[in-house]
Amino acid sequence: MIEVGPEHVVEVLHALGATMVAEKRSEADILVGYEVSPPIDLSSYDAELAAFRKTALVAHLKARRWQAETAGITATIGGEAVRVSTTRGDDRAALHQVCTAISGGLRSDGAVFNFADGVSRGVSNAEMQAVVLAALAHVQACFDLEGTLRAAIEAGILTTKEEIDAASWPADVT
Helix, strand or coil: CCCCCHHHHHHHHHHCCEEEEEEECCCCCEEEEEEECCCCCCHHHHHHHHHHHHHHHHHHHHHHHHHHHCCCEEEEECCEEEEECCCCCHHHHHHHHHHHHHHCCCCCCCCEEECCCCCEEECCHHHHHHHHHHHHHHHHHHHHHHHHHHHHHHCCCCCCHHHHHHCCCCCCCC
C-alpha cells in the first residue's frame, strides 16, 4: 500500500483524473468529494502487486539458497569432524581441481589439503573424493530445492518468506 500524506491527496486525485464534486445537503451541510471517471480498474493493480510479491519471494528464495549453498558441510576425515567450504570461487574450484587430479592420477594418495579451518591435513584419495562428492551433492541439493520452491511460488502455493525459510534446506553432511 502506498501512503500519501494529507497535503498530497488533492495532487494524487488530480493525477488519477478525479474531479471535485459537491453535494449540497442543506444550507449548512455541503459534502465535498472527488469522483474518478471512468472508475479506476483496480484489478490491473492487483495483478501488478501479485507479480511484485512473486518477484520479492523469488529474490528471497535466491538469497536463502545462496546462504545454504555456501554454508559448507562437515565431513569426517580420519575420524575427525572437519569443515569443508562450499563457497563459490577458489574454495569450490579447489574441490573440483582435487577431484580432477585424483581422476587423472595426478594426486598422490595421502596428499595434504587445506580445509575451511585453515589446517592442512593429509587425506587419502578415497576420503578426498568422498568429501568432494558430499560437498558438490550439498550444493546441488540447494539448487534442487530452489527449483522446487520456485515452482511452488509460481503456482501460488508458496506465498510467504517464512515458508521459504521453513523448507528443509540441506544441512551438514558427516
